[in-house]
Amino acid sequence: MKITKIITLFLLTTFSVVAQQKISVEEIYTGAFRAKGMDALQSMKNTNQYTVLNTDRATKSQQIDLYDFATLKKVSTLIDTKNFKELSDDGIDSYVFSNDEKQILIANNSNQIFRHSFTADYFLYDTKSQKISGFLGQVQEPTFSPDGTKIAYAKANDLYVYDIASRNTTRVTNDGAKNAIINGITDWVYEEEFAFVRAFDWSTDSKKLAYIRFDESEVPQFSMDMYKKDLYPTSETFKYPKAGEKNALVSLHIYNLSGNISQPINLGNYSDFYIARMKWTNDANLVSVQVLNRHQDNLDLIFVDATTASPKVVLNEKDKAYVDVTDNLTFLKDNSFIWTSEKDGYNHIYLYDKNGKLKNQVTKGNWEVTSYYGFDEKTKTVFYQSVEKGSILRDVYKISLDGKKKVKLSSQVGTNAATFSPDFTYFINTYSSVTTPPTYTLNSSKDGKQAQEIVNNTALVDKLKRYDLPTKEFFELTTEKGHQLNAWMIKPKDFDATKKYPVFMFQYSGPGSQEVANNWLDTNDMWFMMLSQQGYIIACVDGRGTGYKGAAFKKCTQNELGKFEVEDQIDAAKVIGNYAYVDKSRIGIFGWSYGGFMSSNCLFKGADVFKMAIAVAPVTNWRFYDSIYTERYMTTPQENASGYDDNSPINHVSKLKGSFLLIHGTADDNVHVQNSMQMIEALVQANKQFDWAIYPDKNHGIYGGKTRIQLFNKMTNYIKEKL
Incomplete structure (x- = not known):
């Protein structure tokens, strides 16, 4: 009799574990669900x-x-x-x-x-x-010269060249100084918003070095206290140009190794401009630079002759909103070049001759090229990734340079990305979907057929079986105003359509971003799965302003960041709230960075729709954010005061009705803690009750040690208490 009871108990326990093991924050943020790569x-x-x-x-x-x-x-x-x-x-x-x-x-x-x-x-x-x-x-940023005999590098804001054979070092610049002059390395705002650090490049004959010099002497300085465990805090200071403030003065220089001479280049009649990219062409005397005006609605591709120091504009792009800088500039053997642009309304591949005359638009259609992989000179074939089969999908393609003979090389529905062999015979395809963790396979570039599997994550799939996770369901949500928006939803595994569930919405919403995509689950997703196990529906909607649906959809938010995006989240919440299985009185919203700016605004402006919100590291006032990013979408506050003020959540704190949790790291060099400190003061003076958490010495990512575990447990508990 006793044995029977033990066996029965064992079977019930086993069944319970198999049915659905609970996810914990500790597991998520100690890498328990990390995929192999x-x-x-x-x-x-x-x-x-x-x-x-x-x-x-x-x-x-x-x-x-x-x-x-x-x-x-x-x-x-x-x-x-x-x-x-x-x-x-x-x-x-x-x-x-x-x-x-x-x-x-x-x-x-x-x-x-x-x-x-x-x-x-x-x-x-x-x-x-x-x-x-x-x-x-x-x-x-040490970088080999093309002939492999030298290495150029930066140290303490100056440039140097190291000769490998002799082990001698030559100093290229001498005026580098912290918070004043930087040679060959970008300043903070270029690094963050133009996403590059190395601002120097070797000529193809290894005889010259082109570099950008930043004079940030007049850029306003920002300081952050670092607390650590010392008796007295220290202060970190760096130059940070906020919207409408002075930027670094940039200049192009060409250093000739034979004479140890550096020559400044007059790029043209520009004032208050950016050198957003620099790259040497296949001609050892010709360097290319992409110059943007401060509004970023005019881009010139300039070829500079190093022998005469003369510039020539070979390509110009204009846009009513802004021109995206491209990393896909590829020079062919004859110095003709491949370029990507969204000038026809979608991001596509173009071919120009060496003088900048358009030869051919290689790809066309109402869809976007999302990655350019390279060009095979031998077969005159271009390889790329696109969203041709749907904006939440990614596929790999090849196409002839004349725009013909297009072949889809990926076969599985989801997200495909490629790494090609040097001769473009093979590619390693990385595939994942919302139900399939990353797999790496070897494929033929001729027809895309799989030759062999390299890495799979079957062990992770087996591990996740005992958690019996629900499915992330994709759908298109149409608001009352008629806007069709990509969305996903996670329902509890034991979902019962006759019940009413609280809904926790997540979004980022920044220009050109995407959160609704058919790829494998990240750590946020695992946290959402954990919340679903506790009876919450999780939803995500990509509103207007997000990416991969064409320039018009992406750029409609110009000069009014946070207006249409907030409107779409509120309208989406109203649609979801009307679902029979949703308790419309219990809808919350969460976001980080731009998403934190959005969740704050949604709670304030949508006070009758959202019950609670969590905002992590939010911009609370666009006047506090950096020049390049903010002005790209808003111009300057001097020109567009209402665009800045009408959509900054700090100016809408009086509308707060629900529960609000505000979180920030004190060492956030990107979205400064100043944003939250001034928001806190505004909420206090509006006599509003709210909750907040400050993480000492943590940057924009708020991580390190047990930080993420503590943070996500805090947010979990807040959701359970307030939603």
Whole structure:
């Protein structure tokens, strides 16, 4: 009798676990649901091979391993950190090859500066001799010359050139100074909003170096207190141009190694402009720069002749809203070039001759090219990714340079991305969907057929079975005003259509962004799944202003950030609130950064729709945010005061009715804690009750140690209490 009871209890317990094991915040933010991938995957240039950075946890070592594209078999280990005491402690943070791929620069002991920038100890490794040498300590962006004989790098705001054979260093600039002059490295606002750090480039003959100089002497300075565990806080100061304030003065310079002479270039009759990109052409005497006016509605592609220092505008783009800078500028052998633009209303690929005359629009249609992968000179074929099959999907294609012979190379519905072999014979396809974690396969570039699987996540799939997760359902939501918006919804696994459920909405909503996409679950998704296990419906809607549905949809928010986006979230909440299974009196909203700006505005302006909101690291006043981002969409506050003020949540605190949780990190160099501090004061003076949490010394990501676990437990408890 006792044995029977034990067996019955065991069966019931087992069934309960299989039915649905509960997700915890601790599991999510300690990596329990992390998918396997191919770390630091790089396609080689000279051989049909690729490298991956592998980790051997048993020996606590890392290896840069070389693989063959055709067979996927490992050819060799180029370097193993266990053989080099210089790398044994900190390992390999990143690595880059010389053009002949016989030398590797290895970053070690990296120290973050801002979002993309860092200094590191760099080591030079010779793959033939298998010898390693230290390289000048903590420096930035070391870059091989095309002939592999020299390395240019930045240190303390100046540029240097290191000769590998002689080990001699030549100083290119001498005027670098913190918070004043930067040579060859971008300032804070360029790094954040134009998303590049290295502002220098080698000529193809390795004889010249073009670089951008930033004079930020007159840019207003921002300071942040760093508390740490010291008796007295320290203060971090850096130049941060807010909307309408002075930007750094930028200038282009060309340094000639033979004479150790640096020459400034007069780009033309510009004032208050940006050099948003710089790249040497295949002509060793011709460097290209993309120059934007401050409003960012006019872009000139300029070719500068290094011998005469004369500039020539070869291409001009204008837009009523703004022109997006492109990273896809590709020079062909004859110096004709491939360019991407949304000038016809959608982002597409174009071919121009070396003088900037349009030869052909390569791709066409009411859909967007989302990634440009490269051009095969041999077959005159362009490879790219697009949303041709739907704005929430990604597929890989190839097309002839004349715009004919288009072939869809991916076959599975979801998100496909490609890494091509050097000769474009093969590509590694990374595929995922909302129900399938990432898989990596080797595919033929001829027809897309899969040759072999490389990495799968079946172990993760098996692990997740015991959590019995609900499905993220995609649909198109139509508001009362007739706007058709992409959306997804997660319902509890035991969903009962006769019941009424509270709804927790998530969004980001920033210009050109996307949260509704058919790809694998991220950490936010796992948190949403956890909330669904506790009886909440989670919903997400991409409103007007978001991306991948054409320029008109994306740019309709121009000069009024937060107007139509907030209107769409409120209208979407009203639609969802009318579903028979939704309790319309219990709808909440959450967002981070731009999403925090949105969730604040939604709670204030939609006080009768939303019961609660959580805003993490929000912009509360567009006057506090940086020049490049804000002015791209709003022009300056001097020109558009109402656009700034009418849509900033700090000016609508008196409308607060529901529960509001405001969260910020004090060391946020991006959206300054000033935003939340002034919002707090505005709420206090409006005599509004609210909740807030400040995270000392945490940046815009608010992470480190147990921070994310504490933060998401706090937000979980707040939702359970207030919604």
